[in-house]
Structures are given as structure tokens and as C-alpha cells.
Amino acid sequence: MNSVKTLNKWANAHTYLTIDLIRMALGVFLFVKGITFITNIQYLEDLISSIDNYEKGMYGWFIIHYVASAHFLGGIMIFFGLLTRWAIIAQLPILLGAIVINFMGEMHSENLLQAIIVFGFCAFFTFYGSGKNSADYFFKMEK
Structure with a gap:
């Protein structure tokens, strides 16, 4: 807990x-990706199908719904700076999976580059936090 407070003081x-x-x-990028995945489930299924053990059963549908909803809701939360670290921690497994999928299936260099850049920004904001212009900072100051 002290390390989070120390990180917040440094970031502020x-x-x-x-x-x-x-x-x-x-946040806007992740929100748009979430909308894209929600409106075009087949595209997300095609991306995930490059994994050899992918099954269209319950496990596959769980992954699809987790990815789409985490991007959608996480993008909104990151944009407003509300529970930013938690929203980004929910994104990290998805982004690692996006990087790994490119090596397991057909290589899409644009998707790989996109996933690496977004993963880098998410790793940065995991440590940095949401900053002063955020809902977290506003609610903290209102105490």
C-alpha cells in the first residue's frame, strides 16, 4: 500500500x-477496439482461432467476451482516469495474448506493432497512475 501511495505522490x-x-x-483506442470486437465477433474469433487448442465451447466464448468487455469498459475507465491501474491490469493479459497470437499463427506485423505499443503504454500507466487530470485525483481531493 505504501508503494502505491509513493507512486501516486511522485506521479502527481x-x-x-x-x-x-x-x-x-x-482509453479511446481501447474503447474503439472494444466496439470493433463487439460489433464484429467473427473478426475476434478469427484472431483467437490461430491458437491450436482453441475451442468454440465455453472457454472460447469466455475469452471473446472478456476481451470485448475489458476493452470497452476499460477504455472508458482509462479515459476518465477512474481506477486506472485496475483497468490497465485487466488489459495486460489481453495484450500479452495479442502479442503471443502473432507468433503462434499468421504474423500480422501491424497488429503486433499495435499490441506492443499499447502494452508499453499500459505498463507505463500501471506505474504512473492516472495523473492529476483524472477522476481518481478528483475523488481523492474531495475527501
């Missing part, structure tokens, strides 16, 4: 509008 002392705008852009 070193916050810049540019970093908050990057966090918001990351």
Missing part, C-alpha cells in the same frame, strides 16, 4: 497535460 508531482492526453488517447 510530475504530471503533465501531455501524459494525461496520452492516457485519454489510450
Whole structure:
């Protein structure tokens, strides 16, 4: 708990509008990806089907619904800076899976690059937090 407080104090002392705008852009990107996956389930199934042990049973549908809803809801939460670290922690397994899928199936260099960049930003915001221009900071100051 003390490490989270220390990280928050450091982030609030070193916050810049540019970093908050990057966090918001990351949230919008994940939200749009979630909408894309929700409206085009077949595209997500095709991406996941490159895994050899993929089954269209309960396990497969769980993955599809987890990915789509985590991107959709996580994108909204990251955009507003509400429970940012928790929302990003929910994204990390998905992004690692997106990177691994490119090596297990057909290589899509654009998707791989996209997943690596988003994973990097998520790793950064896991440590940095949401910053001063966020709902977390607003609710903390209202106490």
C-alpha cells in the first residue's frame, strides 16, 4: 500500500497535460477496439482461432467476451482516469495474448506493432497512475 501511495505522490508531482492526453488517447483506442470486437465477433474469433487448442465451447466464448468487455469498459475507465491501474491490469493479459497470437499463427506485423505499443503504454500507466487530470485525483481531493 505504501508503494502505491509513493507512486501516486511522485506521479502527481510530475504530471503533465501531455501524459494525461496520452492516457485519454489510450482509453479511446481501447474503447474503439472494444466496439470493433463487439460489433464484429467473427473478426475476434478469427484472431483467437490461430491458437491450436482453441475451442468454440465455453472457454472460447469466455475469452471473446472478456476481451470485448475489458476493452470497452476499460477504455472508458482509462479515459476518465477512474481506477486506472485496475483497468490497465485487466488489459495486460489481453495484450500479452495479442502479442503471443502473432507468433503462434499468421504474423500480422501491424497488429503486433499495435499490441506492443499499447502494452508499453499500459505498463507505463500501471506505474504512473492516472495523473492529476483524472477522476481518481478528483475523488481523492474531495475527501
